[in-house]
Amino acid sequence: MDLSFLHPLYEQPGPWASVYVDTSRHTEDTPHERHLTAREMARQLAEQGADEATCRAVENAIEELRHASDPHGRALFARDGRIVLDPPLARVPQQGSWAQWAPLPRVAPLLELAGEDPVAVVAYVDRKGARFEVRSALGRQESGTVTGQDWPLHRTSSSDWSERHFQLRVEKTWEDNAGEIAEALAACQDETRADLVILVGEDRERRAVLERLPRRVQDLAVQAPHGAGSRLLDEDVEKARAEHVRRRAAAELERFLAARTPGDDGRAGAVEGVPALVEAAREHRIEELLIRPDGPDAHREVWIGEDPHQLAVRRTDLKILGEQHSWPARADDALIRAAAASDAQALSVTAAPAPEEEAPVGGLGAILRWK
Numbered sequence: 001m002d003l004s005f006l007h008p009l010y011e012q013p014g015p016w017a018s019v020y021v022d023t024s025r026h027t028e029d030t031p032h033e034r035h036l037t038a039r040e041m042a043r044q045l046a047e048q049g050a051d052e053a054t055c056r057a058v059e060n061a062i063e064e065l066r067h068a069s070d071p072h073g074r075a076l077f078a079r080d081g082r083i084v085l086d087p088p089l090a091r092v093p094q095q096g097s098w099a100q101w102a103p104l105p106r107v108a109p110l111l112e113l114a115g116e117d118p119v120a121v122v123a124y125v126d127r128k129g130a131r132f133e134v135r136s137a138l139g140r141q142e143s144g145t146v147t148g149q150d151w152p153l154h155r156t157s158s159s160d161w162s163e164r165h166f167q168l169r170v171e172k173t174w175e176d177n178a179g180e181i182a183e184a185l186a187a188c189q190d191e192t193r194a195d196l197v198i199l200v201g202e203d204r205e206r207r208a209v210l211e212r213l214p215r216r217v218q219d220l221a222v223q224a225p226h227g228a229g230s231r232l233l234d235e236d237v238e239k240a241r242a243e244h245v246r247r248r249a250a251a252e253l254e255r256f257l258a259a260r261t262p263g264d265d266g267r268a269g270a271v272e273g274v275p276a277l278v279e280a281a282r283e284h285r286i287e288e289l290l291i292r293p294d295g296p297d298a299h300r301e302v303w304i305g306e307d308p309h310q311l312a313v314r315r316t317d318l319k320i321l322g323e324q325h326s327w328p329a330r331a332d333d334a335l336i337r338a339a340a341a342s343d344a345q346a347l348s349v350t351a352a353p354a355p356e357e358e359a360p361v362g363g364l365g366a367i368l369r370w371k
Contacts, residue, residue, distance in 0.1 A: 001115035001347060003340035008084050009077055009105045010308055010337055014327070017045050017054050017078040018106035019099040020113070021062055023070040024092045031066040038062035041099040048101035053081030058099070061086065072137065073097075073113070077105045090117035090137035103327040107336055108298065111291055111348040116245040118195035122224075122232050123185050125201035125209050127174055130181045132188050135237045143192065146184035174208065182212035189217050196244050197221040200232050242351070249352035256290055256367055257359055272365035274300055274331050275313055280366055281338035282309050282321075287369040289339050289346040291332055295363010298332040308341035331364060339366075 009016070019041050025033065042059040046052070061076055061083050068074075073089035085105075091113050100106045117137050124131045129147040133140050189197055197213075197220045199206040206223050213221060222240055224232055259269030271280055274297050280286050291298060303315045305323035311334050312318045318326045339346055349360075359365065 001111055001345060003336065003344065003346055005087065006085070006105075006107055006336070006340045009107065010340060012079060012084070013306065014079065014103040014105070015050075015101055016103070016105040017050050017058055017076070017099065017101055019045075019058055019062070019076040019078075019097070020089070020093045020095075020109060021065065021074045021076065021097045022093050023065060023068060023073050026069070034062060034066040037097050041097060044099040045101050048099075050101040051081070054078050057081050057083055071139065075110060075114070077107075087114055089113045102329065102333075104304065104329045104333045104337060106330075106333060108291065108293060108330070108332040111346055112293060112350060115346070115348055116248065116351070118241050118244045119192060120196040120198055120237060120241055120244075121185065121189050121192060121194040122198045122200060122237065123181070123188075123209070124231075125181060125199055125205045127177060127205060129177065130185065130201075130209070132185065134192050134194065135241075137241075143188055144184070146181055174205075178205070178208035179212050181209050185209065186214050186217045189220065195220065196240060198224050198232065198237065198240055200224045246351045246353075249347065249349045252288065252290060252347055252367075253349045253352045253359060256365055259367055267370065268368075269370075270365060270367050272360035273297065273362055274302065274364065277331075277335055277364055277366055278302060278311055278313055280368055281311060281335055281342075284309060284342045285368045285370065286335070286339050286342060286344045286366045288344060288367045289335055290349050290360055290365045290367070291346065292349055292360065292363035293332070294350075295360070297362030297364045298330070300331040300362075301328050302331045302334050303327070304329045304334050304337075308337045311335075311338060335364065335366075 021037060038059045041062060042055040045055045045058060057078050058076055065074060070088055072092045075087050075089060076083055077085045093113060120135045121143065122133050122135055129145060131145045132143040134143045185197065197217060199210060199221060210218060210221055210223065224236060256270045262268045271277060302311050302313055303318050303326045304311045305318055305326055310318060310321060310323045315326050336346055
């Protein structure tokens with residue numbers, strides 16, 4: 001997950017209101033239910049010590065969602081009486097709506113709720129052309145068509161020389177059309193920055209297009225088990241997107257496991273456990289954080305200073321480092337703040353198949369950069 005969109009949260013000091021709102025229900029009572037949610041979230045924040053202006057800003061923001069069609073939910077981050085960031089969620093908060101008032105914004109849940117939301121381009125392919133649509137957790141959007149040559153397209157059964165010549169022209173038309181579709185599909189993927197390409201159609205046409213795609217797009221492509229004319233169902237797309245997330249998490253976890261072994265220079269390319277991660281964060285060496293949200297280290301308390309890279313296992317350590325002000329914070333949120341400040345990535349590895357041993361140990365690990 002690219003953490004750059006979180007930068008506005010770290011340009012100002014805390015404390016912060018963090019609110020996750022479930023907007024998945026859409027009935028006649030939805031406006032009233034959202035009104036009750038708005039009041040409840042404001043009440044929870046007030047009980048935790050939030051100032052009145054921030055409570056009111058959160059309540060008003062949720063009230064404005066009364067008629068919103070967000071399919072899953074919304075996260076709200078507020079301080080000093082205003083909403084600073086309100087990203088939509090790609091998945092429904094399993095705990096329902098909740099609010100927290102803390103020194104740092106509670107961003108770690110975003111890794112699961114908004115982090116890995118692969119965008120897919122679905123290409124409905126036939127011999128004449130293709131139609132593209134973009135699918136994500138937020139729905140579908142038509143994204144153009146491409147039309148190739150429409151004559152000749154069908155073979156004959158005759159063995160006559162002229163008919164064989166005609167069939168060669170049919171083959172040439174198919175090949176030309178497949179090339180045009182592949183070119184347009186590659187451009188669509190580039191424009192939308194899609195993480196996944198799903199080819200739908202008859203087996204021959206799918207394979208013809210797949211073979212003509214640039215290698216970078218071939219690596220993103222999967223073929224749907226449906227014939228021509230089939231509209232890919234939402235559950236089919238979700239299955240393909242979930243498999244993409246699983247492969248990505250598994251690949252990064254495998255890279256992490258391999259990097260834990262020290263190289264010829266005696267240095268390991270990955271670390272786990274809060275003390276080692278805190279040291280790596282202070283030295284700006286985190287390339288990618290790997291987090292299992294249910295790991296015991298995720299909610300372990302660390303101490304933070306005003307600078308994102310000023311964090312320590314013990315409060316006294318920060319004083320030794322010269323930090324005059326310090327606050328307790330969750331380890332996962334503190335490490336994400338430090339990673340964001342270093343232009344590092346973060347990833348939940350919950351979707352990855354469980355390795356033989358727990359990894360990362362405690363639920364927190366990082367692949368390091370040494371340059």
